[in-house]
Amino acid sequence: xxxxxxxxxxxxxxxxxxxxxxxxxxxxxxxxxxxxxxxxxxxxxxxxxxxxxxxxxxxxxxxxxxxxxxxxxxxxxxxxxxxxxxxxxxxxxxxxxxxxxxxxxxxxxxxxxxxxxxxxxxxxxxxxxxxxxxxxxxxxxxxxxxxxxxxxxxxxxxxxxxxxxxxxxxxxxxxxxxxxxxxxxxxxxxxxxxxxxxxxxxxxxxxxxxxxxxxxxxxxxxxxxxxxxxxxxxxxxxxxxxxxxxxxxxxxxxxxxxxxxxxxxxxxxxxxxxxxxxxxxxxxxxxxxxxxxxxxxxxxxxxxxxxxxxxxxxxxxxxxxxxxxxxxxxxxxxxxxxxxxxxxxxxxxxxxxxxxxxxxxxxxxxxxxxxx
Amino acid sequence: xxxxxxxxxxxxxxxxxxxxxxxxxxxxxxxxxxxxxxxxxxxxxxxxxxxxxxxxxxxxxxxxxxxxxxxxxxxxxxxxxxxxxxxxxxxxxxxxxxxxxxxxxxxxxxxxxxxxxxxxxxxxxxxxxxxxxxxxxxxxxxxxxxxxxxxxxxxxxxxxxxxxxxxxxxxxxxxxxxxxxxxxxxxxxxxxxxxxxxxxxxxxxxxxxxxxxxxxxxxxxxxxxxxxxxxxxxxxxxxxxxxxxxxxxxxxxxxxxxxxxxxxxxxxxxxxxxxxxxxxxxxxxxxxxxxxxxxxxxxxxxxxxxxxxxxxxxxxxxxxxxxxxxxxxxxxxxxxxxxxxxxxxxxxxxxxxxxxxxxxxxxxx
Numbered sequence: 075x076x077x078x079x080x081x082x083x084x085x086x087x088x089x090x091x092x093x094x095x096x097x098x099x100x101x102x103x104x105x106x107x108x109x110x111x112x113x114x115x116x117x118x119x120x121x122x123x124x125x126x127x128x129x130x131x132x133x134x135x136x137x138x139x140x141x142x143x144x145x146x147x148x149x150x151x152x153x154x155x156x157x158x159x160x161x162x163x164x165x166x167x168x169x170x171x172x173x174x175x176x177x178x179x180x181x182x183x184x185x186x187x188x189x190x191x192x193x194x195x196x197x198x199x200x201x202x203x204x205x206x207x208x209x210x211x212x213x214x215x216x217x218x219x220x221x222x223x224x225x226x227x228x229x230x231x232x233x234x235x236x237x238x239x240x241x242x243x244x245x246x247x248x249x250x251x252x253x254x255x256x257x258x259x260x261x262x263x264x265x266x267x268x269x270x271x272x273x274x275x276x277x278x279x280x281x282x283x284x285x286x287x288x289x290x291x292x293x294x295x296x297x298x299x300x301x302x303x304x305x306x307x308x309x310x311x312x313x314x315x316x317x318x319x320x321x322x323x324x325x326x327x328x329x330x331x332x333x334x335x336x337x338x339x340x341x342x343x344x345x346x347x348x349x350x351x352x353x354x355x356x357x358x359x360x361x362x363x364x365x366x367x368x369x370x371x372x373x374x375x376x377x378x379x380x381x382x383x384x385x386x387x388x389x390x391x392x393x394x395x396x397x398x399x400x401x402x403x404x405x406x407x408x409x410x411x412x413x414x415x416x417x418x419x420x421x422x423x424x425x426x427x428x429x430x431x432x433x434x435x436x437x438x439x440x441x442x443x444x445x446x
Numbered sequence: 447x448x449x450x451x452x453x454x455x456x457x458x459x460x461x462x463x464x465x466x467x468x469x470x471x472x473x474x475x476x477x478x479x480x481x482x483x484x485x486x487x488x489x490x491x492x493x494x495x496x497x498x499x500x501x502x503x504x505x506x507x508x509x510x511x512x513x514x515x516x517x518x519x520x521x522x523x524x525x526x527x528x529x530x531x532x533x534x535x536x537x538x539x540x541x542x543x544x545x546x547x548x549x550x551x552x553x554x555x556x557x558x559x560x561x562x563x564x565x566x567x568x569x570x571x572x573x574x575x576x577x578x579x580x581x582x583x584x585x586x587x588x589x590x591x592x593x594x595x596x597x598x599x600x601x602x603x604x605x606x607x608x609x610x611x612x613x614x615x616x617x618x619x620x621x622x623x624x625x626x627x628x629x630x631x632x633x634x635x636x637x638x639x640x641x642x643x644x645x646x647x648x649x650x651x652x653x654x655x656x657x658x659x660x661x662x663x664x665x666x667x668x669x670x671x672x673x674x675x676x677x678x679x680x681x682x683x684x685x686x687x688x689x690x691x692x693x694x695x696x697x698x699x700x701x702x703x704x705x706x707x708x709x710x711x712x713x714x715x716x717x718x719x720x721x722x723x724x725x726x727x728x729x730x731x732x733x734x735x736x737x738x739x740x741x742x743x744x745x746x747x748x749x750x751x752x753x754x755x756x757x758x759x760x761x762x763x764x765x766x767x768x769x770x771x772x773x774x775x776x777x778x779x780x781x782x783x784x785x786x787x788x789x790x791x792x793x794x795x796x797x798x799x800x801x802x803x804x805x806x807x808x809x810x811x
Binding site: 102103107134149151155156158191195196197199222 | 463651652654655656773776777779780781782783784785786788789790791792793794795796
């Protein structure tokens with residue numbers, strides 16, 4: 075084990091954190107309103123003028139590739155009365171036009187370029203003031219991230235060292251072959267905690283991940299982010315349940331062809347890799363007890379998309395099942411969490427510490443401290 | 447009437463959005479509206495045809511007040527608090543027929559339909575020997591009708607409905623709804639605060655854009671609108687040579703020819719948009735169901751013998767639900783964005799929104 079953290083492994087969040095609307099409201103306000111969200115893939119924005127709409131927490135966004143080829147993001151509300159300027163993915167040759175009263179914005183800079191009936195109805199309005207509210211964009215691995223604030227913490231600073239610890243993968247050299255939305259009845263944090271829990275691999279995934287050598291599972295936290303790797307037990311890559319080896323990724327080193335990776339960008343961007351795929355599955359809260367997983371599959375062009383989705387879903391569906399069961403029991407007044415695996419579940423404590431630090435806008439608490 | 451070619455502000459009022467974001471989100475604001483606005487105004491609660499026979503009863507919710515509408519033996523519709531004077535049981539939970547007396551299912555107390563008086567207490571001599579029935583009549587709530595629509599005002603100091611409506615009945619065109627038949631009733635759930643839908647209804651500007659296809663045959667430049675007390679009336683006419691959307695509904699017989707090319711849109715304050723055309727006279731009440739939800743209760747009246755055919759229904763819902771409803775649901779969704787605030791309003795075309803806000807704030811103060 076790589077990880078060293080002197081505080082004991084403990085479950086730091088109360089049951090309320092998983093079912094109380096006030097907790098979710100606080101998470102939206104203090105965390106999701108001010109963090110980087112995975113919102114698109116470059117594959118979804120290939121042509122200049124193409125755009126998608128995506129949610130970054132409570133902020134609906136437009137993500138658009140400008141005529142200059144640059145991908146930008148703006149808040150998806152008309153500055154007039156708040157209608158969504160775009161309601162679906164599309165492509166513009168010039169402006170983004172709000173369907174409510176026809177206001178038009180430049181796709182490259184969000185500037186308000188047309189107000190119908192301006193002379194008669196908006197005579198003293200300074201249009202320079204009313205462009206689309208900009209958001210921030212960062213791109214890594216063919217994935218587009220956005221931050222609701224225009225003056226966000228720089229994306230590179232957010233990633234930190236993380237890109238150096240994911241092995242030989244270069245997801246930007248792959249193609250997005252599939253995108254699936256999965257809704258489930260569980261609080262988003264349960265799904266993150268499941269992803270960074272090492273212990274469950276042996277048991278919950280005893281069929282789907284049995285080919286991998288869990289005792290040699292390596293993982294570490296990089297601040298709030300997390301990276302991990304485990305090798306195959308032995309035997310042929312092509313025989314393993316989720317790495318059939320039909321379309322291996324060409325650019326991988328030997329280690330990555332014979333193992334799987336699982337990673338997390340705090341707070342909710344989960345990723346996993348195999349010899350055949352790089353998947354991202356951001357989990358976002360809809361309500362305290364419902365979430366949506368946005369699964370994107372990157373692979374070599376021509377790989378069998380359905381098969382890769384099935385491989386990813388083989389373990390994701392098992393995780394969803396477990397999370398939904400825990401969520402259902404959470405409502406019980408006597409629900410409580412017991413002792414955690416000292417090393418295999420340590421990442422959960424770290425996740426909680428980082429979450430509480432953001433929510434309380436203070437220092438990262440020691441695991442032994444009871445949060446206010 | 448304020449014709450749409452008026453440049454600048456009507457009078458000295460500046461078009462401004464006066465309500466804060468939390469008016470569309472907050473449970474406390476919602477409760478205050480239920481108490482101070484809906485609890486003290488004439489609410490549309492039913493149509494006369496919902497209680498066709500003497501003795502019919504219909505429970506309705508009026509703000510915080512559960513009300514039982516009762517058509518008496520004399521044919522008059524009255525309202526009482528839907529609460530037995532014994533231990534508070536609801537006298538009726540669904541539409542039905544009570545006859546001359548309304549009987550509480552809990553302990554059998556009976557109240558006269560015509561005046562709410564307590565006329566029977568089972569086991570009275572043994573169990574309620576000292577009880578004076580005259581003290582325990584049902585609590586009346588003001589109920590009056592206009593144009594076949596039944597209104598209720600829970601405020602004991604309410605002025606009559608006639609005074610509340612003022613000149614509105616004379617300003618909504620040459621229609622007599624009592625000569626029409628209800629051909630359809632449609633309910634559409636909306637994921638938005640009720641006020642957003644009303645603001646959309648009284649916004650003149652959006653007609654050109656949101657309804658570019660569905661209402662493009664009308665001459666918005668000639669759109670005329672006015673306030674009649676707290677109510678709002680408007681009309682516009684078909685552009686010369688244009689075809690109005692054709693369905694299979696019969697033209698209304700009793701209107702003059704010049705009315706046939708007119709599209710009217712009105713608002714009975716606070717939450718009952720109405721509209722009329724050659725073939726239909728409709729009300730589409732926006733019933734609040736929560737801070738962020740409401741229900742559109744659409745009643746379509748037409749010429750007797752007319753039917754709401756599939757094409758007419760689709761055309762109607764395209765405008766009311768798929769265009770207007772869709773737009774306001776998007777706005778509701780963005781209200782929680784930390785970056786959202788309302789911007790500048792159209793100086794004349796959106797001035798009705800400012801007036802609507804003032805009318806609300808007067809009552810909520």
